[in-house]
Amino acid sequence: MEPQTRLALYRTMVLCRTFEEAILREYHADKKPAFDIGAGAIPGEMHLSAGQEPVAAGVCAHLTTDDAVTATHRPHHFALAHGVDLRKMTAEIFGRVDGLGKGRGGHMHLFDPATHFSCSGIIAEGYPPALGQALAFQRRGTDRIAVAVTGEGAANQGAFHESLNLASLWKLPVVFIVEDNDWGISVPRSASTCVTSNALRAAGYDMPGERVEDNSVEAVYEAAARAVARARAGEGPSLIEVHTLRLWGHFEGDAQAYRADLEGVPGRDPIPTYEQRLRSEGLLDDDAVQDVAEQARQRVEDAIAFAKASPEPAPESALDFVFA
Template sequence: MTDTIDAEARLDLYRTMVLVRLFEEAMLREYHADKGPGFDIGKGLVPGEMHLAAGQEPVAAGVCAHLTTDDAVTATHRPHHFAIAHGVDLRRMTAEIFGRETGLGRGRGGHMHLFDPDTHFSCSGIIAEGYPPALGQAFAFQRQGAGRVAVAVTGEGAANQGAFHESLNLAALWKLPVVFVVEDNDWGISVPRAASTSVPSNAARAAAYDMPGERIEDNAVEAVHAAAGRAVARARAGDGPSLIEVHTLRLWGHFEGDAQAYRKDIEDVPGRDPIPTYEKSLRDAGLLDDAAAAAIRESATERVEDAVTFAKESPVPDPAGALRYVFASGGVS
């Protein structure tokens, strides 16, 4: 089921999805550019692990379309799509991924630990970690009475963590303005959901905590938009939390370097790419043609490449300041 959504809003969803995909493709390119010979995770301009969200764009686009930067989002270790959709500065985010001084965390956090107070965005490499902090944000919003909302995102594997259930329980008990989002991409690293989760849909678990639960199939961005609209409106009205699970798609590996030998569906994955699917629906509706699609991609490409250039040209943190921003004292501003 979709809501009544106008033409410009539909195009905005598409623009967000394209921007996210082009950013992830650029990160894929830059991450692998100097990892050889072979594959050394510690080498290159972007050392360390990298988790990319290609295929999961509909979740972030559909949810964040209903938010402002006064609302809060806590994301997962695969965070770029939600950060972009929520309006995190692309230059500073890219610089953080590259470990540069101009980054969101001055290059100290990296891609799994993005933190942006300007948009109330954060993420973590710890499974289900974002759920409890979202309750704290929602509790503050509730006391302020300003109608602000916290969105907590996790994967389907993390829905088996204690933090998930504790957070749903407390949010329902206190009627906090939270929207819980579960991205079901079928795989908890290399474990299929059926081998780890006793219910076919985590949305069914919402009933145990007396909140609405809804599962969106087929990675459908407009259906996500509709469900998120209902959940955000409920939260803003003071009626408490909701749970949305989206059956989405991980186009690439759990992390870059993942051989995916465990994955039997890998040959079918490109055919389920949500961006060409949504583009076709917009073309069929007469909302998009070759020129408009090309212009959207060109604009997004310019933004992404500008951010990459900014990151590469930014300074690397001075090793002598490694402990700066770790400890606070009265004499340090």
């Protein structure tokens, strides 16, 4: 892999983490002294993707904004890696009028026609729309593809299996991504899923299936390269499952009493692990690490300031922008 590609993967991961840390700070800033999920500048649930950055960085490195991505209720890393406007995305999370959805959708319902990105709070909801996008790309004779992302818990939903079946039957240019962070909210995969890897299920739908271990961004990049090339060549869909890591709770406010592994979780953080690897190979030093971090910080803080300066929607406009 070219050094510039490896550094680009690192920069994407750092940007995603910097953003999530800032949203974490802003989300909890005014929910004290007692945690109130409905209070503050960012009310409602919040699902952050810290630890899962390798999946988005490795997959989206092969995409352009002409390709489509449908993500999950934990969407920020994929939105950023796919090029969604950082300012508009942040304003949407804050529920402001300059947001992607005029403040109507919030963090689980980010829609960006400019980059063909969408996400939803409904489990496995993104798979069927990805098929529609892929079908449109196929019928227009383009080499554009769709990428559909879900968690390992959603692989037990009917929409997951129906989508894999139809995509294979019609040889649609779609790549299915499963983020296995070990927990479907509070339920371990071993208690809910009959197979050790959802990649095994691909064989039942006559498509390649691959599982990436160790939350390795470079391994994700290589697996995605194969799947994307297959889709662009008109050879049909592929399924990639990545064994990733949820560093924080399922949602903010999650006490995580169900997790016995919490003490060791920070030691598996993929960003310092990858940073150390790049350092050992002479691709990063202290100055470069500081520069990447500072650039990410400036972009994120600019987006936070933009969001806070944007007005909240007027109550009398509540029914505007509901339908297109």
